[in-house]
């Protein structure tokens with residue numbers, strides 16, 4: 001019996017490794033997903049910036065056209081100055097010219113403002129695009145690595161399961177079934193040591209008489225508190 005208890009204790013070490021590898025199988029695809037969504041966020045940012053840039057360019061062109069038309073207007077007014085007959089008409093025309101010129105100045109300022117905005121946005125757009133390209137390259141390599149890891153984890157799990165089944169095949173049926181039931185229920189801790197009369201699975205005291213029995217390792221004894229299988233070793237756990 002002692003050998004069988006030792007065997008399931010060793011099986012548990014393998015089962016813990018299986019669980020750790022299975023965790024990787026869940027976490028690695030999540031890592032890949034996160035990488036993809038980071039790239040997507042950058043792509044979205046860039047295309048948004050591009051849209052805004054295009055809008056600003058359109059606005060700039062529109063304003064330049066308006067400015068041109070208004071400049072024409074000023075020229076027309078100015079040419080009329082020589083045709084007016086009365087001083088009153090002359091004054092009125094001067095006033096119109098002044099207003100139109102003020103309007104032109106305002107439009108010019110607005111065009112400059114838009115150009116500055118375009119310049120800034122272009123810089124940002126270009127640096128983000130460059131960053132994205134680099135990130136895409138790095139992510140591609142990293143993803144390949146992670147995918148290869150998933151493959152190797154799959155292989156490792158299969159090998160570990162084989163080892164586990166081999167170990168359990170020589171163990172008594174009741175012990176094996178108890179172990180299998182506990183390992184899934186108790187999150188990888190089905191077999192526990194006892195130290196100074198305390199169960200190292202649930203840290204509850206066990207009756208002194210039972211403790212003596214446990215140290216003999218000659219039969220299947222479950223912890224009265226947590227129902228785990230006792231296997232006594234001098235080694236600390």
Ligand SMILES: [Zn+2]
Pocket residue numbers: 199200201202203204223224225226227228
């Ligand atoms: Zn216990």
